[in-house]
Amino acid sequence: MQTHPIATIASLSAHEGQTVTLRGWLYNLRASGKLLFPIFRDGTGTIQGIVPKGAVPEEVFETLKNLTLESSVIVTGKVRADSRAPSGFELDVEGVEVLQRVPDETPFPITLKEHGVDFLMEHRHLWLRTPRQSAILRVRATIMRSAAEYFDTNGFIRTDPPILTPNACEGTSELFEMDYFDDDKAYLTQSGQLYIEATALALGKVYSFGPTFRAEKSKTRRHLTEFWMIEPEVAFLELDGLLELAEGFITHIVTTVLEHHRADLKVIGRDIAKLEAVIAPEQTTAASAPLPSSQVSSFTAGGGPAVGATTEPKVRSTTEAVSPTSESLAEPTLLAQGEAPATPSTLPNRFPRLSYEEAHTMLEDAFAKGLIETRHKDGDDFGSPDETYISSQFSKPVMIHRYPSAIKAFYMQPDPLDPTKALCVDILAPEGYGEIIGGSQRIHDYDLLKSRIEHAELPLASFQWYLDLRKYGSVPHAGFGMGIERAVAWICGLDHVRETIPFARTLNRIYP
């Protein structure tokens, strides 16, 4: 076979008029008498081929006519622009080599028609090949990359905590337990937080990024037993700075996804305007605080209508104000004044902030107007319907801060203005997606932390090393954790987190 340049389907527009070689799979096949329309996919996209009988060698026509779906092929053909094609291009097939033909007796089980959830999850290893699932995984990869990138370019050091842990962060009932040689037990981590508090006090600004495990018997569209979490932890950071860090973090991720994945989001069926609203500058703030042009262009590039993304200068406005040098090591007190650690103070994108009390008042009003069914009890945590209502009132993620200490984790710093409240924040994604980030300022006083551990009836011995952090140069510090799968579900507009990870682990499924 004559050799031609090997191309990917995503790059075919650069090969118009050329004969190229594609390597991939037969995605679908339509026939109209002596005219075949095979659709090929290669992981980067799909393209329809045209095979008129008589225009190609007889064996090529016969091979393709009888080819089974998902058979692997190497195809040669000429790229031709065609207004009838969804992607704008078609392939005039000249030759085909079949690497492996799917046997007639065992056809590919995933069809273009509807399937049930159980069937699709049972065939997840094959379901991944469909365009929508592939698009979701590409967006997931960008979300993970841009999340890490935000911290990497802001002076954070990645310090991954252990996966195997000797004890729980917040109790052992929700942990996966395993034998650890002889008589010991080990548990799969449910959060690296306690460990990165230690590395934050060593390095200043740190983050961790890895899998976490929860043995909760939760059976909802928001829960996995194994999920990925990215957690920053910053010495000398207090609650206000933590809010700004999270705001810049989310803005950067959404901006990056919009820069690179408009086509994928369209395949997924996402309403892109909803994402543009998330990063749109607030009118009042933008008008009152003139910005360097580079920062403005970055936001308009993400927020405006489809501009030529390739010609847009690559600007990372949310990270420019802070140099990537490790300033926190040299001058850790930089952040002591409640200063934003990673975002410029002129950041035009402000997420709404509600105190727990304000959120409660909002729910009281909603209940009085009959907008929610059950009344929220002051002092209780918010339920799913509560979170859905609150987030539906805003087009941007909502930050709810200062929950009652009684319903929050033992390590959260009390608010000096009201010690019954904790200096914590939950960030709710819009459109009812609920909590994607939970964070707090941590208790830095030894005696207070010790009494909280005792009050929570946690084994003091297991936490001695954690208490040590308050014994040797303790400082205020804060951090948060974001569940990647919930962020992907929100950004892609999915109704279940099981589609956001290649192989979801849920209460009822650990296969394939």
Next chain:
RNA sequence: UCCUGAGUAGCUCAAUGGCAGAGCAUUCGGCUGUUAACCGAAGGGUUGUAGGUUCGAGUCCUACCUCAGGAGCCA
């Protein structure tokens, strides 16, 4: 753990307690611009499992299994 719902052809679903059905997929035939192509034909069933009620059960009852949606809990 609790509440609710669903298990019938490879898939998605029908079927007053009375002959087990359709679309898609597969195979065969037709069609030179199809877009989940279309048209014709064929093959394809221990109705989740085990009991029970009944002349007769996919359908009603009991238990169990599996899955889904929700609650609680959380990211």
